[in-house]
Structure formats: C-alpha cells, structure tokens
Amino acid sequence: MANKKLLLIDGNSVAFRAFYALYRQLDRFQNPEGLHTNAIYAFKNMLDVILKQENPSHVLVAFDAGKVTFRTKLYSDYKGGRQKTPGELLEQIPYIKEMLKDLGIKSYELVNYEADDIIGTYSKMGEEAGYQVAIVSGDKDLTQLASDSTTVYVTKSGVSELEAFTPEHMKEVNGVTPTEFIDMKALMGDNSDNYPGVTKVGPKTASNLIQKYGSVENIYKHIDEMKKSKLKENLINDKDKAFLAKTLATIDRTSPVEFKLDELKKQETNVVDLRKFYEQMNFRRFLAELNNSNSEIGEVSDKKVDYIVLDEQNLNKLPNVKSEVSFYLGMFGENYHLADFVGFSLKMGDNVYVSNDVSLLTKQPLQTLLEDQAVNKNVFDLKRTIVGLHRLGIKANNINYDMLLASYLVNNENNSNDLGEICQLYNYYDLQPDVDIYGKGKKAAIPDEEIFFNHLAGKVLAIEALKPTLLKRLTEHEQDDLYETIEMPVANVLAKMEITGLKTDASTLVQLGNDFGQRLTELEADIYLEAGERFNINSPKQLGQILFEKLELPPIKKTKTGYSTSVEVLEQLKDQSPIVQKVLDYRQIAKIQSTYVKGLLDVIQPDGRVHTRYQQTLTATGRLSSVDPNLQNIPVRLEEGKKIRKAFIPSNKDGYIFSCDYSQVELRVLAHVSGDENMQEAFKTGYDIHAHTAMKIFHLDSPDEVTPNMRRHAKAVNFGIVYGISDYGLSKNLGISRKQAKEFIDNYFEQYPKIKDYMDKEINFAREKGYVETIMHRRRYLPDIHAKNFNVRSFAERTAINSPIQGGAADIIKIAMINMQKKLDELNLKSKMLIQVHDELIFDVPADELETIKKVVPEVMQNAVHLDVPLVADSNWGHDWYEAK
Template identity: 45%
Template sequence: MSENKVVLIDGNSIAYRAFFALPLLNNDKGVYTNAVYGFTMMLLKVLEEESPTHVLVAFDAGKTTFRHKTYQEYKGGRQKTPPELSEQFPIIRELLDAFKIKRYELEQYEADDIIGTLAKHANSDLWDVKVITGDKDLLQLVDKNVKVSLTRKGITDVDTYDLQHVEERYGLTPEQIIDMKGLMGDSSDNIPGVPGVGEKTAIKLLKEFGTVENVLESIDKVSGKKLKEKLEDNKEQAVMSKKLATIDVNSPIDVQLDNCEYHNDVSDKVVMLFKELGFNSLLERIDPGASVEAEKPTEKITYDILENVSQSELGANAAIIIECLEENYHHGDILGFGIVCEKGKYFIPTDIALKSDSFVTWLEDETVDKYVSDAKQSIVSLAWKGIHLKGVTFDALIASYLLNPSESAHDIHSIASRLGLNGVSSDEAVYGKGAKQKVPSQDVLGEHIVRKANVLQEIVPKLQDNIEKNEQGDLFYKLEMPLSLVLGEMEQQGVQVDVKRLQDMGSELEDQLKKIEKKIYELVGTEFNINSPKQLGEILFEKLQLPAIKKTKTGYSTSADVLEKLKDKHEVIEEILYYRQLGKLNSTYIEGLLKVVNRETNKIHTRFNQALAQTGRLSSIDPNLQNIPIRLEAGRKIRQAFVPSEKDWVMFAADYSQIELRVLAHIAQDDKLIEAFNNELDIHTKTAMDVFHVSEDEVTSDMRRQAKAVNFGIVYGISDYGLSQNLGITRKEAKQFIERYFESFPGVKQYMDDIVKQAKQDGFVTTMLNRRRYLPEITSRNFNLRSFAERTAMNTPIQGSAADVIKKAMVDMALRIKKEGLNTRMLLQVHDELIFEVPKDEIEILEKIVPDVMEHAIQLDVPLKVDYSYGDTWYDSK
C-alpha cells in the first residue's frame, strides 16, 4: 500500500445526490442546508474511513463544455437546477475552505475531466487513488491503483469498484464502460447512443466485439435483423456518443497532486460554520482540539473586591455583569458580580453579594440605571434567589442582535471584537467548553467578570449611537427591551406539568406499541425486532416479497420514504409507520419532557431565544415547546399534561389567524387580498377561485389545499421546485400555478419586484417596525447567492413584521394585565399563539382584553383576527 492516498470527489454529483436524497432542510436563518448536510456527512465519512494524505473536490465550471462543440444538445434534457440547490453550492465551497480542502474547476471542462486527469497523474505505485462520485461514467477510470466509490440512492451508502468488481458487475473492462455508454447512451447527460440498445444488449455486443468501432465494423456478424438496422442507421451517433462519454484525462489543469495535501486539521472555522448551519449532530463527530485561546487582553485592569457593599459606592449608570454559565442560569447558579461605574470597578463574590441587604436593595432600585449584557438571563438568575432586578436601561445582547442580526454570537467578547476592542477574553478561553468546562480560581474569575463589566461600559455608548443612526430606537427601547423583561418573567414562572399524566401517557403509548407490535407479528406471520432495519428488511422484502426500493450496505432500506411508497402493497406498512410515530413520541417527547421537569417547582422552565432568528421570531429550547407535534392526535394529547399551577384556574390560548398573509396584504397593498380580508372571506378559497377561475361553490377541497400551499409558499419565497415537492405535482405544473397566482394578485408581484430593487439600493430590508436584515449578496455576480438574497428580501419583511406584531402584543398584554390588576399569567409563546393561565373569575375580562390587545398591537389596512379558547389543560384550550 502506498504512503500517498488521494481522494478525488465529484462535487456537483455528490451535491445533487445529497439534495435529492434528503428532505428540504433549512437552518434558523432560513438558508437551505440539505445538500450541504448530505455532502458533509459523505465528506466526514470519507475522511474518517480513508485517512487521505491528499484531497481535491472538483466542480463543473459552467453549463458549456468542449463536448457541446461535438453535440449541441449535450446535457440538454436536464431540468434547471432548483434554486434551493443552487444556493447551497457557495456554502459547500465555504465548508471545503474551512476544512482546508483543495477545490478546483476549469472553464469548458467538467469535474469528471479534472478527476480523470489527476487520477491518471496519480496512477502509479506511489499513489492510491479513491474517486467518490454518483456518476457511473467515472468507472472508466478504475485501474490497478484507482478505485471508484459510487453512491447509491443515499449519500453515505456506497459501492466501491476495483478492476475485479467492474468485471463482476458488467463483465467488461473499465475502458469498455465508455463503449457501453456509446451504444446505450445516457439519458441523464442526453447522450443519444443507439436507440433501442439497452445495457444488456450493449454488454453482450462488447463481450463479442470489444469496442464500439469493432461492433460497427462487424454489423454483418451481429445477430438480429432489427438490431443490425439500428446499428447501421446510427453509426455516426454511436461514435459521437462514445466520444461524449469519454473523460478527458489530459485536460489542461493547473493544479497538481502536491497542491492537494490534507492535514486533518479541523479548524475553528469548521466548528463555527457547523454551528451557524445548525449541524449540531455533526459537531460531535469532529474534534476541534483544545479550547480556543482567545486573544489575551493587553491592558492591565485594577479593581476592588468588595467584602462589604454600600449603595453609595455603586452609584447609578452602572454596568453590571451577573455571571452565569449559559445552561445554569435557570438554576440561579451565579458565579459572581462585576460592576463598573463612575466610582470604581468592583468584583463581588456571590455569597457576599446575596447576603448584603444594601446590595440587594441597589439591585431592586428602579431609579438606578443599569447596563447589562443579557437582561433576561440576569433577571431570571436573580429571580431564582428571590431578587427582582430593576432599573435595566440597556441590554447589550439585544442591541447587538438588532444591529447584527446575521451574527450568531452576541456575548461581550464577540461584540467588543466587532467594535475593534480587545479588553476581555472569551468565556471559552476562561472556562473551557463541553466536558472540560470548569470555574477557575477566584482571582481569575473576578478579573474576567470585571473586564466584562468594563468592556460593557465602553460598548454601551457605541451601541446606543448605532441604534439611533439606524432609527431603531423605538424597536429597541419600546419593544425588544421591554420584551426581554416579559420573557424573563415567563421563564421564571414556567408552566405546570402533570407529571403523573405524562407518565400515564407514556404507559398508554407503551401499551399501544405492544398491541401494534402484536398486530404486525400477526400480519407477517412471525415475531422479529421491528426496530431492527436489518430484520424488518428481511421480513418485508424476502418473506413478504415486497419490491425493494432502496438497498444499503447492511441490507434493505426501511426508511420512512421507502415505506411510504409501499403503503398500498401490504397493510402491515401502515402499522409499521404508526408504530414508529408512537415510538418517537414516547422517547423524544414523553420521556424527553419528564427529564426537564424542575423537581422543586414541578414546572418546565423553557428558555426563549430572543436574539437568534434573523426574521425576529422567537424560539424556545430546553425543551423546545414550539416543536411538540400536533398533527398526530397522540402528539396533540401531550398538551394535556400542561395544566394551570393553581386550583380553579384554566389554560387560555389565543392565536392570530393567518397573520403573515394579512401582513402580506398590507405591505403589498394588493387590492384583491385587502378586499378579501376586509370582507372576511376564506383567503384560501378566494385564492382558489381566482387562480382556477371558478365560482366559490366550484372550489374543491383539493383546489383549496393547493391554493393554501401557494399562499403560504409565497410568504416563504417558494420556488416551483419547492411547491412541486409540497403538492406532489410536476415542476412545470407548479410553475404555472405560481404564474397564475401572480396574475390574480398583481400587487403581490409588484411588491416582490419593488422590494428586491429597494434591497439592491439599500443593502438591507426592514420590517414594519424597522427591524433590519442585511443582504450583502443581493448584488453578487454569483447567481446562486443573488437569488437566495432576493428570496430573502421578499419574505423577511412579511415574516419579520408578523414577528414584530406578536412581540408587541406580548409587551402590551403584560402591561394590560398589570393595569387591570389581574392575577392572570402569560406562560408561553408558540409561533402565532399566546398561552396564559387564568383564574376562572378572570375569564370573562380576558375574553375582552386579549382580542382587544392582540388585534390592535399594530395597525394594518386589514383587520388582525384573533381566535381564543380555554380549558383545563393546554390541549383543551384549543
């Protein structure tokens, strides 16, 4: 075995395979990531298994190649690349750069030619070559030292071909693969071949005659009159097809194998990119090495450690750091306090701070202005200690998020770095990360916390100036800052969980699973491990003889998409799918929720992310209560475990009806949409009437379903490909549907054209309350980057304004509840819905004030509509 091992990856082929093998995924910023995710899974697998010394990823440089001179229709039958895939190629390139993996493309040549040329250069005893592709054409490169791994229908499932495997599979040499393509053609590349000649016939001819040329010279010896005629009539086409299928192993590349060294150095860029893309499961597979050493601050800092705290020392306009490790603030695990004000710089150890009446009084004094790094975290961590932080006038995290919504880090170190300041190390450099995370000695801890407070004091005026320059003062001071206080109260309040009911649900699900298990055994006539893909595959495809749609390295694929296609083949399939759904509900949600119930309060205290999504939407984690599946009745029933925390109280739920479409009508100023909402028409029926040109009573349920998919798809900038996937129709039909929609609602089309022009001029788009989203790629020469930015420009004002509306409603509701002197508590926000717990004697007043507040949060040219209901549990309130 050679010391040098080069892996050559067909970038376009693998990206295409990944895109179509995985469902459309997007991260919290709305960027599609399924092709990137699949490509990365393949890449990590290859790097782990092959341990290469050299790696290169080759890409096609453009649509036109030297082959088009031979045959203008080469690759002519291919559908246009979906924009959801095109947008991911720049991310794949960025990922390769982060991995320090060489990538290369060459005008007029394909990735195959680059790989073929490098494989030829490396085809000696000095190199082992592994080619990774989804394209059988590259089998022609197989040689003594060259192996080709072909992906199957998935991404990480591959068949590796050496000389022996090619012989076993085709009965041909690798060189004859080109001849086979010459005879049978290739529909994916629009290579014509000889009409009517398939793989079996081509192999048979080549086994007898060796090459295309020999076949054509020996037509008289070919058996079969029709076949002779086909060969005779398509001689030139067969020769041309062989030429088209031949990889150019002498292409004029200017990259050498020595340029492709790979050192298995997983940089921090990879880690950051994985986090940004939301590839959390893949993060565990890479070893970023020792914790990142941040730049050490150069200037010295002097501070006092306060053993006795007097209010006079602390003064007003103080920057205060209430230090917690992120995941521990809900337990009130405060590491210490850092305060910087006009009178000095102080570190106060936690035990001293919390025992000091004067310090607690200062914290709770509303007349003392305090700048904090994260208001919600500060409020909640102190609330667990029975202290009510007041007087917060500036939240650096929220300010940074509004100014830099595309950034994922808004801690003090990150903000300071963006502003060119170097006064504090990162938390990671001080505490470590993951399993290695630990609290340092008090002198190291105290200095770090004080440095953070000192930098906070420095950055506040800069952030204030930038907020004012952006005209985002109202958004910051009147919406986001008050909201962080409301969210802090909601987190601290938590939502009561009936633990016994959850446990009973788990038992019920287990009983159901046993019954379904028994039924499955009866239907197939034997017992086996349903959760074992290998055993299930053998039962379905060998015992029951169902058609095997996809195979993996370990046997038959029994993935959900495979089973869905087999639904009408056997009644056991429906039972297996249901068994899996219930199994996931039990493990992920029932058992998952039971793990995070606070034993002291019997409540779940979720954490709301206020500074994450670029659209402004809130999300929740630990646990994610916005993600409880409600399409399945068994999933909806999980909400029965969420109950009021007081006797004779109820759960009260209120949600906006079609808020994004109403926002769209207002922003686009489309007359038909405005009229429909003002006349309280069913918007999906109205859309179906206009698009299909039918009367209201002619609208079928299927027409309304399609119209609904388009209505919501338009909001998210859906493409013909995306709509075709949602509705199970062709891209051509989906394209026509979208065109008819724009004909019916010209105001929407005009809005989308105008907003893209405006974004190109400004470099950003805004919501109704002036939330910004920057789009630097909107003027990019790269079509893929530009098209993603254009789609983002269209949908961000709609999604972002809808987020603004519900945030404003939350702030207004909190004020109204206090004004009315009610005991009612706001507990959760789930998308467009607010959940309260309410004393029964306050239901009547809530029925009036909730719709009043929510429907008047922001004034639109169409009415905002709120539906509400209540019951003994969250489930009953819907």
C-alpha cells in the same frame, strides 16, 4: 534624504495581474456576501513582498481615472482593442483602495492621465528630492523610468515574483537604455495599447536601429543614408505613425498631480478598520498575521484591569451611585434557571467591584441598588440577569441597556451568546470568550482567582465600553424603536413568563407514558405480522431489507450504508403497503414517548412547574424559540402528541388555560406590505382567504364551486408564495405535475399582481443593500444574494421574500405580548401569560377572570398594530391546554 524611499505601484496593472494569478480559484475566493476577493488577496500578497523588501518611507498606489486621457484625444483607438475588464475584477477595485487606506497607504488617480503618468511624475519628483524610488507594475512600459535612483519591478508569474529593471538590466534585456526604450516602442508599436508602429518592425529590429541611431528623430535625420530596402520603405511610409507612437509611449513626467511628496508618507496601519476589513473579506490568514503582529490591540487577551474584591467587610464602603451602573452576573451553563453561579462584577463610577460570592448581592447596599427604580443598569443579557437575580430573591428593576439584544439587532447573523465573542465582532479584544476561561465541560473549570476576577471585571467594562458603538449602530439602522419599544420590553415580559413557568401534572404524563407504551407494543406486533418476521424496527438497515428486499417495495433513495428509510421516503411509499404507515406511526409515538413524556418528567422543577427558556436572539427573523423544554414544538398532528397538552394545567383547580392565536397573520402581513388590493379585499370582507385564492387560481365564479381539494391546493399556494416556493417545490408538495404547479403560480400572480411586484422589489432591495427588513426595521442580512451557485442564490432570494413577512409577524406578536402584560398589570388581574407559540398566546386564568380575559386578550392582540387589513385573533379555553385547543 538618502534614507528616504518612495514606493510607487501601478494599481490597475497589478490588480489585473493579481486577478488572473488566482483566476482558477475565483469561486473559492468569495466573501460571505458573494463578493469575489481573489484580486484583493493576491494584491495584498504582492504588497507584503514589496513592502518587506523595500521598507519604503513613502508609498503611493496610482490608478487610472478612466478610459479618456490626453492620449485618446491624440489617437481615438488608443487601448481600443482591449477586452472589457471582467466584472469580477471591477467589483474588487474599490475594496483594494479601501484596504490600502486601512494600511496607511495613499491611492490616487488623475482625470485625463493614466497611472503611468502619475508614477512618472512622482518618480521624477522623488529623484530630484534625493529619494530612492521603487516602482511596481505588471507592464514593462514603466521600465522607461529606470535610473540610477529608480528601480522598476515587473511582476512575473503571479504577482509575488518580481523582475527588477535597472538601467544595466534594461541594456542586457533590450540592448537599449530606459530612455531609448521609448524609441523602441515607437518603432514596434504596442498591440496591448493598440497603437501601430512601423510596419514589420519587431523588438530585435527596433533594438538594432536604436542602438545604431540612438532615437527615432535621429533615424529619420539619417534616413536618406540608408540602403534601399523594405525596412527603409516602411520607415518612410510610416514616419507619422512612428512619431505618434513615440508620443503615446512617452510617460508624462510633469502631470498636474495634487499631493506633495511629504503627503505620500506611509501612515500607521488602522488595525481596527483593517481587522474589520479582513473579517468582511473572510481573510483568515491575514487576520491571524494581524493578531500576531499587533499584540496590544490585535491579540485576544484579558487585559489587566483594576478592580476591588468585595466581601462583607467592605460592602459599606461602596459609593452612593444615583444614576447608572453596569452589572454582570456570572453563571456557568446555558440554562440560567439551573446554572451554577460563579460570581458578579459591578462598575460604579470609576471603580470596578468583583466577587465570587453572589450571596453578597442579597445584602445592603447591593440589593437596594439592584432593585432601585431610579438607577439605570447596563447588563449583557437582561432576561438572564432578571431570572438569575430572581433565584437569589432579588427583583431587578430599571435595566435599560442590554448588550446582547443590541448586538443581535445590529447584525443577527452573528448572534453569539458569549460576551467575549461578541466583543471580537466589534473589535474589542480585551476580553476572552468564556470557553477560553472556563473550558467546555458541564462544570466551570474556574481558573486561579486573579485570572477569574480579572475576567469578571473585563466583562462589566466591555458592557460599558461597547454601549456607545452599539447604540450608534442601532440609530444608523433606524432600529432605536425596535430595540427600545419591542425587544427590551418583550425581554422583561419573557423573563416574567419564564419565572412563572407552567404547572405540569406528572401523573398525567406517567399515565400517557403507559398508554403510549401499550400502543407501541401493538404497533410492533402489527409490523412483525406484516413483515412475516421479527426485526429491529429502529435499525434503518434491517428495516430497509424488510421493505425493499423482502417486501420488494421500490427503493426511492440509497445511502452509503444501504436503503434510505427516511420520513420523506416512507411518506412516498405509505400507499403501497400497510407496514409503511405503521412504521411512521411507531416512530412518531416513540419520539413523543422519549421527548415529551420522559423529557418533561425530567424537567419538572420542585415547584411542580416546567420553566422553559425563550431564545430571543437565535433566529434571524425575530421569532422566539423555546428550549429546556421546547414547548413550541409539541406535535399536534398526531392525537398522541396532542394528548401531551393534557399535562399542562392551570394553577387553580377550577381555573382555565386560555389560548388565543392570530388567524393567518403572515398572509395578512403579506397583504399589507404588498398593497395588493385583491388580497386586501378578501381580508377586509372576511372571506375565507384560501377559498378566495382557489376561486382566483381555478377561475371560479362562486365560493360554492370550491371543493375541499381545491381549497387545499390554494392553501399550499398561499403559504408557498410566502416562502418563495418554485413550481418544482409546489408540485412536490401537492403531488401534481410541474406544469400544473406553474399554472397555479401564474394564475395566482395574475390575480394578485402586486404580490409579484413585492417579491421582485424585495429581491432587488436585497441585491442592492445586502439585507431586507420588516416594517419595524428588523434586518435580515443575506450574504448569499450574489452567490454564483444557483441553488445558494435562489435560497437567499426566497429568504428575501419571506423574512419581512415572517419577521413582521414576529414583531406583531411581540407587541401584543408587551401590550397584554401592560393590560394585565393595569387591570390588576391575577391571570398570567404562560407561553408564546409563534402566533399564539397561552394564559393561566382564574375562574373569576375568564369573562374579562375572553374580552381583553383578543382585543389587545387585534389592536397590536394597524395594518391595511384587519388582524383577527381566535380564542379557546379549557381546564388544561388540550381542552383549550
């Protein structure tokens, strides 16, 4: 048994010391969810030191079970003078226990006993069984347990520096043996544990008395022999206190502990759970150490896998799979409409097949397999795969699992599009991120063939390996329906829309470019005239000198390089000089010219269309984002921006562009989720919601009394509430006093009380759960909801209010898109869905189908979901997108 060593740690005491060791860095030690982590971090540092030093075979960390113990029954004020444990420390204790479990270390607490008693009992058991014992505490009370077999380490500065107490060291420090130290404590009392000893007996006097008499009992046995003195008088008067103190100070070494010594054996570290824990705590240093010390599991590496390289000769040897395959199509570049193909991998049965020749996919039996309706396909990115295969002339069918979408729904805060990066989020470290293989250039830096094929094979294995984990998480989050009936089907719809593209008239763009060029020339001349000189309008420094020095406009904001000429600043100055509005117009038209005229001309493909790419996994709310080019952000406030839409035309000369958009869908979602009867009444009776709100906040009796300005203010309040606006924000938006803005908001909540209840409920839900969700269970995680910084926390609270509303609206338009595509297919129409612009759907409609579409589209959109208020969709059409608005 000599080689066995038992390590016992006083959990509460060390955690307390750990907390204060890094107390000055409390704000720095927080994880993304706002949990303080300083005590956890310092505790782990101490643990590393003592584990390395002692190399124990058995370990236990003991914790106090509560404030009530057998000692409090003997003396009710025991530990009564202690300050309340900081909440920032209390919140960390459960996580310290979780970390210990992941490290393979048992923690334990025992009702009615202190951690000291657990440690005293196990140290005695260890000594009797022939173990060497090491004890770690921040409290010297445990030094009474030191013996020839037991060393007690007490933390000094911080928690990593330890003072070793052996019987010899106890004699040096206190002049008494470890057992006699109990008697010393009996005479001195303990301010920390709040029990008295003998009046005016300190450490030196107590030590001298015990060195002479050996124990408290022996002191009182010889008390009559002492010379008359104040000390003798105090000893006699406080005899009961001395014996009570000795009882309180004595560690119970026969506590009814649950586990046998063998059950304290240190277990293997659970690397997967520990890595997850370190990631949750944001402990980068410990993560790096874990990866370096666990090469098989912890390091990111392309684990060697078995694969078969496909070529034309062995294609006919592929097995005949009838049920399920996993497939990865490799392309280098974000824009998969144009990206270079680099290869593919395919898992069929037990075999993995790879190739860098994508033309093999167009040959038999691969094309038949990919198009087979009966064979399920697992892929990384459904939309990317469908579009990529379409470029090769293959119509992919029955893709029933999308790893990217599943990962996105499980946690949309970590929405990487890189398969390797996503694998790491779920502790699958057999695959490197693409950037580690291909580099960061515009062209793929293909590594040697063996590494490349191994990486391709690893991807298809990862897709299959993580499928059960991700599907299980979706089920746990009640997101199966969201994944299966919304995100997967809408990905198919989006792929179809992207492939269709939008016919674009280049000549219209060229003409608009000429017109805008002329307008910019005119604006330049006007600006120079107002300034009294020529200068570089695009130079913030030169523009600032003209506005704030020469024209003496009041400077609102300064930057490190001079005056700020941001849009926000210029908007506040536009009424003070005509030059300001002209500069704003110049900037907007110049941006439209470069971004939308030249930008669109550059991306028209040989088929005469632009093929935008929808980012389905980008936003935390579920809203779609359009890129390459962005067709959702064409500016419409300025007439020049609106004119860009003239370039988007139907496929047929006599056809139509048809637009249908939801009316105030976010406010309708708010009315539904809040259950507010007043707002619901407005929507049910068809009132103008902004006029209705104006009546409420301005206390009017009739809609006839609502002025346009009142309606404008009410509209700002309505939409501001959706985004959790403050009185300050509203006052800034409307140019009114903060007091008046607060009045508007108070009146609003008075008239719509359940909206305030909804807001409070969502914030409280977020604080409790760490996330909020839409009616379809789309989650938005809010790691800053407990942040100490007011501004950071306030933003998280506003997000908690808004996300279920904005996310709910995103869910509704997606359902409408799915149902609309089904209807187009069902009616066998030639009309095609082209674009989604948040609450609006755009269609390419042949002339002979216009009447059908005018009826079908609003009907489908209005019946996408059933809320407590009606959904309303408004339609327009014309011979280009401009006319359709």
